[in-house]
Amino acid sequence: MKVNFNKPLKDFRGEDMKDEFGKVQNIKDIVCRLLHEKKKDMSIDDKFEAYKLMKRIEASNSDVDINDRESLLIKECCNNTLTAGAFGQIFELLNV
Numbered sequence: 225m226k227v228n229f230n231k232p233l234k235d236f237r238g239e240d241m242k243d244e245f246g247k248v249q250n251i252k253d254i255v256c257r258l259l260h261e262k263k264k265d266m267s268i269d270d271k272f273e274a275y276k277l278m279k280r281i282e283a284s285n286s287d288v289d290i291n292d293r294e295s296l297l298i299k300e301c302c303n304n305t306l307t308a309g310a311f312g313q314i315f316e317l318l319n320v
Contacts, residue, residue, distance in 0.1 A: 226287035262301040
């Protein structure tokens with residue numbers, strides 16, 4: 225499937241979320257950060273897959289072709305860290 229991660233994260237009102245410096249938070253940046261930082265409960269192979277996927281997403285400014293396993297890996301990396309609202313936006317993006 226093709227996924228465009230270059231979308232702003234929205235708050236509960238549907239407005240763009242901003243960081244402490246006023247910069248709009250991008251789903252791409254959040255997903256890449258979480259793929260990069262995931263450390264617990266991952267096999268060696270999954271960690272390397274997360275790294276390669278993070279590099280592909282970071283390098284893209286448009287759609288990224290990902291498979292079902294990569295989609296699951298993103299969801300696993302985001303699940304324990306993000307709020308329900310942020311996780312839901314990523315989940316929906318991966319399940320369109």
